[in-house]
Amino acid sequence: MNHEQSRALYDRALSVMPGGVNSSVRAVRPYPFFIENGDGGHVVDTDGNRYIDFVMGYGPLLLGHDLPESVQAAVQQYSTEGPMYGAPTEVEVELAEFVTRHVPSVEMVRFVNSGTEATVSAVRLARGYTGRDKIVVMQGGYHGAQESTLVEGEGNHTHPSSPGIPESFAEHTLTVPFNDPDAARELFEEHGEDIAAVLTEPILGNYGIVHPVDGYHETLRELCDDHGSLLIFDEVITGFRVGGLQCAQGKFGIDPDITTFGKIVGGGFPVGAIGGKSEIIEQFTPAGDVFQSGTFSGHPVTMAAGLETLRYAAENDVYDHVNGLGERLRAGLQEILEDQAPEYTVVGTDSMFKVVFTRDAPDTFDGHCEAGCQQRESCPRFESCPKNGHDITQAETERWERLFWPAMKDQGVFLTANQFESQFICDGHTDEDIDDALEAYKEAI
Structure with missing residues (x-):
C-alpha cells in the first residue's frame, strides 16, 4: 500500500499538534494513516487505500458510515x-x-x-x-x-x-x-x-x-x-x-x-x-x-x-444483524486459533470482539466457550482466560501492536491500535466483510 499522503500529513501535524494527533491512541507507529471518507463498514485513506473498519470511531458508529x-x-x-x-x-x-x-x-x-x-x-x-x-x-x-x-x-x-x-x-x-x-x-x-x-x-x-x-x-x-x-x-x-x-x-x-x-x-x-x-x-x-x-x-x-x-x-433489526455477524466472526476466529495459536483467547459479545494474545492456555478448545470467552467456570480454559486488566497487560501486547496490527492493516483491515481497546461491528458490515477479515486473520496470526 502507498501511504505518501498520510506520511506528508503527519509531518505537517507534528508541527502544530502534540504528537501529531488529538487523541493519543491514534498515534500508531511509524505514523497513522489519515482517513478521507467512510463507506458502510469501510474507510478510505487519503492515499486511496480501502479498509474494512472495525474501529468504528472507537464505538459510536453502530450504523456504520452510511447513515440512513x-x-x-x-x-x-x-x-x-x-x-x-x-x-x-x-x-x-x-x-x-x-x-x-x-x-x-x-x-x-x-x-x-x-x-x-x-x-x-x-x-x-x-x-x-x-x-x-x-x-x-x-x-x-x-x-x-x-x-x-x-x-x-x-x-x-x-x-x-x-x-x-x-x-x-x-x-x-x-x-x-x-x-x-x-x-x-x-x-x-x-x-x-x-x-x-x-x-x-x-x-x-x-x-x-x-x-x-x-x-x-x-x-x-x-x-x-x-x-x-x-x-x-x-x-x-x-x-x-x-x-x-x-x-x-x-x-x-x-x-x-x-x-x-x-x-x-x-x-x-x-x-x-x-x-x-x-x-x-x-x-x-x-x-x-x-x-x-x-x-x-x-x-x-x-x-x-x-x-x-x-x-x-x-x-430495523440492527441488533440481530450486528450480533449475528459478531458471533460468526468470533466463532471463526476461534477456529483459526485452534489451528494456529491455541494459547490466544477470543473475547467479546454481541457486536464487540478481540483476539487477546494470551500466553498460557490449554492446547485444545474442547468444551470451550463458543464465540468468545464468557467466564464460564465449566470451560476448560476458565483458569487461564483473562479475569481483569492486569491479565490483559501480561499478554503479548508488543507482538499484537508491532507485528499483528501492521500485518492486518496491510491486508486492508483497520483494527483498534493496541491490544486493549475493543473492536466493533456495524450495521454496514456484510458477510463478505467477515469472510475477508477471517482470511486476513489467518495470514496475520
Missing part, C-alpha cells in the same frame, strides 16, 4: 435551522424519553458532551448525594481523562497515573481487581463508611473485553446496598451496543444507581449522558445543589442524530 436517510435528514434539519441556542429544544426531551423508556435503571437523564464529562459528573454527583469522598474503581479500568480515576496502585495505596494530577486526588480513589469479590468485600470492610460509589464498566471495554465472572456484579450491588454507597455503571462503550436498547445492565440483570453513556447515544456526534434514579439525578443543579452545566450540553444536532440512530436500530 432518517438520520441524515434529522442532522441536516437541525444543523440548517441554527447550530445551537443556549436554550432547550424538543429533541433533547425526546431523546431523554427514549433512554428512560428502554434502559431499566434510568428514570432521568442529564446530557453532556463526552464520556469523560459524563463520568466526571457522575463521580461528583455520587459524592454530593452521599456526602462521602472515596470512589472505588477497577484496577486497569478506564473512565476517561479525569483526575479521580487516573490512578495506579492497589486498595488505598494509590497514586496518580499521569503527571499533572495532585496526590490528593488519588487519596480518595480506591482500587480492586475486576472479578475479585473477596477483594471488594475486604475493601468495604475497611472503608465502607467512606465510600461514595463503586464505578465500573459492566464489561471491561478498554482492557480486552473482560466479562464479569458469575455473581461479581451482584456482589458489588449487595456491598453498595449494605454500606449506603452507589453503584455506577460506565456504559459509555457498552451502552446501546451490548444488550441492545436495554444496554449491558439489562443483559446482566443488574440495576445500577447511576449510568454513564456516550458514543452511540449521540449517533456519532460528541455526547455523554448521566442517567439514573430520579432522587439521585435530581441532585444536579438547578433541581439540587450538585453543580453541573455546559454550553453545548443537549446540542440539538447531536440529540437528533442520537434519537434517530436509536429509533432506526429499534425498527
Whole structure:
C-alpha cells in the first residue's frame, strides 16, 4: 500500500499538534494513516487505500458510515435551522424519553458532551448525594481523562497515573481487581463508611473485553446496598451496543444507581449522558445543589442524530444483524486459533470482539466457550482466560501492536491500535466483510 499522503500529513501535524494527533491512541507507529471518507463498514485513506473498519470511531458508529436517510435528514434539519441556542429544544426531551423508556435503571437523564464529562459528573454527583469522598474503581479500568480515576496502585495505596494530577486526588480513589469479590468485600470492610460509589464498566471495554465472572456484579450491588454507597455503571462503550436498547445492565440483570453513556447515544456526534434514579439525578443543579452545566450540553444536532440512530436500530433489526455477524466472526476466529495459536483467547459479545494474545492456555478448545470467552467456570480454559486488566497487560501486547496490527492493516483491515481497546461491528458490515477479515486473520496470526 502507498501511504505518501498520510506520511506528508503527519509531518505537517507534528508541527502544530502534540504528537501529531488529538487523541493519543491514534498515534500508531511509524505514523497513522489519515482517513478521507467512510463507506458502510469501510474507510478510505487519503492515499486511496480501502479498509474494512472495525474501529468504528472507537464505538459510536453502530450504523456504520452510511447513515440512513432518517438520520441524515434529522442532522441536516437541525444543523440548517441554527447550530445551537443556549436554550432547550424538543429533541433533547425526546431523546431523554427514549433512554428512560428502554434502559431499566434510568428514570432521568442529564446530557453532556463526552464520556469523560459524563463520568466526571457522575463521580461528583455520587459524592454530593452521599456526602462521602472515596470512589472505588477497577484496577486497569478506564473512565476517561479525569483526575479521580487516573490512578495506579492497589486498595488505598494509590497514586496518580499521569503527571499533572495532585496526590490528593488519588487519596480518595480506591482500587480492586475486576472479578475479585473477596477483594471488594475486604475493601468495604475497611472503608465502607467512606465510600461514595463503586464505578465500573459492566464489561471491561478498554482492557480486552473482560466479562464479569458469575455473581461479581451482584456482589458489588449487595456491598453498595449494605454500606449506603452507589453503584455506577460506565456504559459509555457498552451502552446501546451490548444488550441492545436495554444496554449491558439489562443483559446482566443488574440495576445500577447511576449510568454513564456516550458514543452511540449521540449517533456519532460528541455526547455523554448521566442517567439514573430520579432522587439521585435530581441532585444536579438547578433541581439540587450538585453543580453541573455546559454550553453545548443537549446540542440539538447531536440529540437528533442520537434519537434517530436509536429509533432506526429499534425498527430495523440492527441488533440481530450486528450480533449475528459478531458471533460468526468470533466463532471463526476461534477456529483459526485452534489451528494456529491455541494459547490466544477470543473475547467479546454481541457486536464487540478481540483476539487477546494470551500466553498460557490449554492446547485444545474442547468444551470451550463458543464465540468468545464468557467466564464460564465449566470451560476448560476458565483458569487461564483473562479475569481483569492486569491479565490483559501480561499478554503479548508488543507482538499484537508491532507485528499483528501492521500485518492486518496491510491486508486492508483497520483494527483498534493496541491490544486493549475493543473492536466493533456495524450495521454496514456484510458477510463478505467477515469472510475477508477471517482470511486476513489467518495470514496475520
